[in-house]
Amino acid sequence: MSERQLKIGLSLVSNGTHPAGWRLPEARADAALDFSLWKEMAQAAEQAKIHFIFLADGIAVRTAASDDDALSYSGRIDQFEPLTLIAGLAASTEKIGYIATASTTYNEPFHIARKFASLDFISGGRVGWNVVTSWSEAEAKNFSRDKHLEHSVRYGRAEEFVDVVRGLWDSWEDDAFLRDKEGGRYFDPAKMHVLNHVGEDFSVRGPLNIARPPQGYPVIAQAGSSEPGQELAARTADLIYTAKQKRDDARGFYESVKGRFGKYGRSTDQALVMPGIMPVVGKTMEEAQAKYQRIQEFIHPKVGLAMLARTFGDLSGYNLDGPLPDNLPTLDGVKSHREPLLKMARDNNLTIRQLYMRVTGAAGHLQLCGTPESIADTMEDWFNAGACDGFNIMAPYFPDGLYEFLNLVVPVLQKRGLFRTDYEGRTLRDNLGLARPAHPATRMKRSA
Known part of the structure; x- marks a missing residue:
């Protein structure tokens, strides 16, 4: 058996990752809002011993395309609000973790700290927060802004936001609540810590009106391959997501x-x-x-162009069977995808159509098409080469696109000793092998 084992999460969104997957005869086109199906998928994932379910999210119907009609061809429009969904799924499972996306640009730290602390208690310590800065103008317009914040401003705000949230989670020491009926004291005032944060973007007094979460801090996830994104991840993240097509590129990111x-x-x-x-x-x-090939043939050109528009702007006026133009605008949205996609297009002499066909299905992530053994081979190769600690699996459509991975690929990985056959602990941190952060006051006492 391998000493190191893969960590595996599932990225479940709307009707599946592939925007045209819903059109397959065997796919559930109404999966996005069928809570009973989500419960079944979560329970199947737990049966397979998956570490967590990751819920990506946007706070708008997001598109960078000039033609709004493109939206009508995509199956990734409607979805549950992730924190609400997690509250329901956590009650239907016992050990699998859940990671929800929440924006640092369009939220306040106190709300986020309180919501995730509450979910951590409700789930028994199985929750994580995927920190995003948001990227689209559509999101800005839903929050009384005409324009999205500039990239560096968003990341500066995000750093302070995470610091404030963690500070609020530390409002109470782990044993602060006495609940002493006989003496009449509910908590020890010496173990309450008022944050009194005053910074560039936030002024937050505290304390949080809920005890310290079971995990100390819910797991922090972050995705971003840009320089500010990598710095934020290195400073704050427990889980780091990335989109890489080649093993050596993934290893380069890992080392970076x-x-x-x-x-x-x-x-x-x-x-x-x-x-x-x-x-x-x-x-x-x-x-x-x-x-x-069946799924790919369902991609409408307008959906493909809308996907590229997020990174390169409106390409609808160019010949789809010609190359990317040289004078591409630099957008302030998803910068981490721009260079890898440009490199892919230039290195392989891809036309605009070929590029969107290659990236639309998995939004620039690696697409593996093969047998359970061949997919396991690639996962094992990347893992052993030091390119990753595990994978975030993006089911192309629901539910079969998920169940085929759980029922066919996971057993191969388990047989090779690359993936566990049971949960190791109670909390998400336990199962990921991540230490529970000690309260700062406890750390100070230990160092005294």
Whole structure:
């Protein structure tokens, strides 16, 4: 058995990762808002011993395309608000973790600290927060702003936001609440800590009106390959997501982001790097390729162009069977995807159509089309090469696109000793092998 084992999460969104997957005859086109189906999928994931379910989210119907009609061809429009969904799913499961996305640009730290602390108690310590700065003008317009904040401003705000949230989670020492009926004292005032934060973006007094979460801090996840994104991840994240197509590029990112940990007083084992994979599984290679081709043929050109517009602006006026133009605008949205996609297009002489066909299905993440064994081979290769600590699996459609991975690929990984056969602990931190952060007051007492 391998000494190191993969960490595996599931990225579940709307009707599935692939925007055209809902059109398959076997797919559930109404999966996005069917809570009974989400419960079934969560329970199946727990049965397979998956570490967590990751819920991506946006706070708008997001598009960078000039043609709004493109939206009508995508199956990724409607979805549950993730914190609400987690509250329901946590009551239906016992050990699997849940990670919800929440924006630092369009929220306040006190609200986020309180909501995730509450969910951590409700779930028994199985919750994480995916920190995002948001990226689209559509989101800005839903929050009384005409324009989205500039990239560096968003990341500066995000750093302070996370610091404030963690400070609020430390409002109470772990044993602050006495609940002494006989003496009449409910909590020890010496173990309450008022934050009194005054910073560039936030002024927050505290304390939080809920006890310290079961995990100390809910797990912090973050995705971003830009320089500010990597710095934020190195400084704050327990889980780091990335989109890489090639193993060596993934290894380069792994070394780059973990190489920054030292400046923040962190060791490299204090966070896990987990690239995204969209698997299309078949009993034979031919079956998998045929299934993948069926999904790809459903991609409408307007959806493909809308996907590229997030990174490169409106390309609808160019020949789809020609190359990307040289004079591409630099947008202030998803910067972490721009350079990898440009490199892919230039290195492979891709046309605009070929590029959107390659990236639309998995939003620039690795797409693996093959047998359970071949998919496991690639996962094992990346893991052993030091390119990752695990993977975030992006089911192309629901529910079969998820169940095929759980029922066919996971057993292969378990047989090879690459993936566990049971949960190791009670909390999400326990199961990811991440230490519970001690309260700052406790750390001070230990060092005294």
